[in-house]
Amino acid sequence: MSIESHDAAHDDNHDHKPTGFLNRWLFTTNHKDIGTLYLVFALLMFFIGGSMAMVIRAELFMPGLQLVEPEFFNQMTTMHALIMVFGAVMPAWVGFANWNIPMMIGAPDMALPRMNNWSFWILPFAFTMLLSTLFMDSGGPAAGWTLYPPLSLQGGQSFAFVVFSIHMMGISSIMGSINVIATILNMRAPGMSLMKMPLFVWTWLITAFLLIAVMPVLAGAVTMLLTDHFFGTSFFNAAGGGDPVMFQHIFWFFGHPEVYIMILPAFGVISEILPTFSRKPLFGYTAMVYATASIAFLSFIVWAHHMFTVGMPLTGELFFMYATLLIAVPTGVKVFNWVSTMWKGSMTFETPMLFAIGFVVLFTIGGLSGLMLAIAAADLQYHDTYFVVAHFHYVLVPGSVFALMAGVYYWLPKWTGRMYSEKWGKIHFWISAISVNILFFPQHYLGLAGMPRRIPDYSTQFADFNMISSIGGFIFGASQLIFVGVVAHCVFRSRQAATGRVWEGAKGLEWTLSSPPPYHSFNTPPVIDSSTVAHAEGTH
């Protein structure tokens, strides 16, 4: 143990950590405790959403209906998506932001700690309300997470609860984003200029602006659904002069930036991990920042590629096809820079690195099938089939979720001060990486062969690949229990103390702190020099 961490450990005794369970967790204003709350909540939601996926895959294991009624199946697909998007992936990224951003920019805490508390604590209420609809007479939402009217308006009284819970999630996200932006723009240590910030901080800054821009749009869309359903308005009712397609435009104006909200912080995490375990600086830092910003900008002008079959004018379809193809350029730049970062490095393959490499490979596969979907004339076949399901699960599961896993393994020793079990981490990775492909790759074939998405039962020609996919799904689902085991072991049982630096090649301010870091990360601003900055471009 270094002298530096001895000092930090000494500091620990004077950090005025609140005592008592309620004080510590319910009333906390500390960025680390709130980060922990977010991450634990996200993990819980990951398993709730995951168990719904297990129901879906179990019903699709064989042709014929064996387990659930179609109506309940639709509730499962809808809830699975809502829980995973709003309950698991997004809160997990906010958890990472809370834990790491202050440490990475040399700040003592987030800029707005009380709002931070509030933005977390409304989430459990929002999701309790959302989940409670499953037990109501009219059942949970069953029109898909896209909530397209008129179908979503056929839902019963429980729909009001769904809308209100989405409002609460939106408020939480917006408050979280305001906090992230305020922290990054105001609390950087002297000398930490914007172009010296770690890429994770950059990607979160851009993500936060996306969130503030689009969450109100979603809130508006679901509010109009609410008044159409309960107060007799006709925003989306053609018979009353409304327009059901307008909902889709509004929804996807939110929805497309939303998918980048889930992936941009993942880009950031991967851009931190690859250099560490390649023992080599990130290649093309500046290009990475600009590529992220370009992707964020483009995300606002591609929304209608989700709607090539609604009967848009030809010129509209062409515009959205060209704009969508353009996204491949900055995304390609990112992948090429990652590969160049690894090139001629001195690589080791600890669990975070394995997940990061898994991310680059499998996210790229998801990105390439996205390129295929952008071709409008071919999309008239792909649209609303399992090909689309395969595509977005590739970018979300071995994409966002693998990046989350990579990030947890990477920073867990920093957060807890103890090492996790490398052996079990690797077992978790390999089972996950293989089973996730068995789970999602055959879905490409199903889609191409003509299986629509969101169906509880299918023609017998689709039987084989559905069974393979389900088997992969069960293995993938079960293997996530290993993750819980590894994390729990690290937090409660591990005896192997982590050093401050943790990883030989780790760079950046968070690694200059002790492990675990002091309760108020940097009470005095650190001195920034090239040895403490995560990415220093310009030195050859």
Place this chain on the structure above:
Amino acid sequence: MKKQNTFIVAAAVTAAVIAAFWLLLAAPGYTGNEINMPRGVTSQSMMSYQLHMIILWVCVVIGVLVFSAMFISIVLHRKSKGHEAAQFTHSMKAEIIWTLIPVLILIVMAVPATTALIHMEVAPETEMTIKITGFQWRWKYEYVEDDIQFISSLHADSNAARRLASGTDPDSVENYLLEVDKPLVLPANTKIKFLITADDVIHSWWVPALGWKRDAIPGFINEAWTEIMEPGVYRGQCAELCGKDHGFMPIVLNVLPRAEYELWTQQQHQGMAREQAETERLWTREELMKQGENVYAAQCATCHQADGQGLAPAFPALAGSGVTNGPLNDNIEIVLHGREGTAMQAWGTMLSETDIAAALTYTRNAFGNETGDVVQPRTIARIKNG
């Protein structure tokens, strides 16, 4: 050393799994319906297929290049082999190259993609028009010029087998979930215009062999066109989530040579004349009850259930209901025009007068309902025609 071997073996297994899947999809020998997009039977489907194959190969090549570079690096540039890390951080030249080359690839890709889209979307002069209306959970087809119309629903065998724990093996049902009672009969080598709309929620009309799908949206009429080159039977299904039975509204096309198609339309017209006569005559209670039971099973039981108990909360029970036991005219009104804001359809335009009269007679005298009403087809015809 042992550790490293484990890693290489594990990486190789993963890479092999992924590569096997990719090759399966990309290999020219495996382009059957099972795992790849069908070539289809229209110029549009050929175009989607060709575009799909071009972009797939572009993706495979890019993927192979990127992943090879990565795996070479993973094998060679590892600390355990004593590789020292280089310290280069950026290269403007590299960034420009890997920005420009993808842009060029995309521009090259955009040319056939644009041509194909224009061909698919801009309808040529067509020779006949079919109006397609989607509703929960059936398709209605109207031959605009020929004055033929009918509803196409999931075939009774599939419909029975697909019930939860029905005990019927789907393999024993021919074309499980992809068979209908009345297929859409179309002539081959004829330019056909489709007008596509919906009555209740959004559906999407998709037959992969035609090469496109088009959403059926209430309040909108979408246009699409086709010219099918080969007679045959082509199957598809609804592609937009439309409620509980979204998975159970298939589409079957029976494409006939021109002459056979003409014959078919004549038969349809003769059938319509017979039906007209049936509507005019006086029916007995037994006849109506028998026909009504069939109509109920085919059309009504999906929602109101075979025993008339409904499915709370969306689908009300008919057994003992105030409607089926209340004033007859109100009941007729609801069946003919549907009920706003619920899943109850306006059946007046969907079913024949005889079927409606039979279904009404049946529901008012079955499930313990005892109104004793006998509804004549011509009564329905009179009310319908004002």
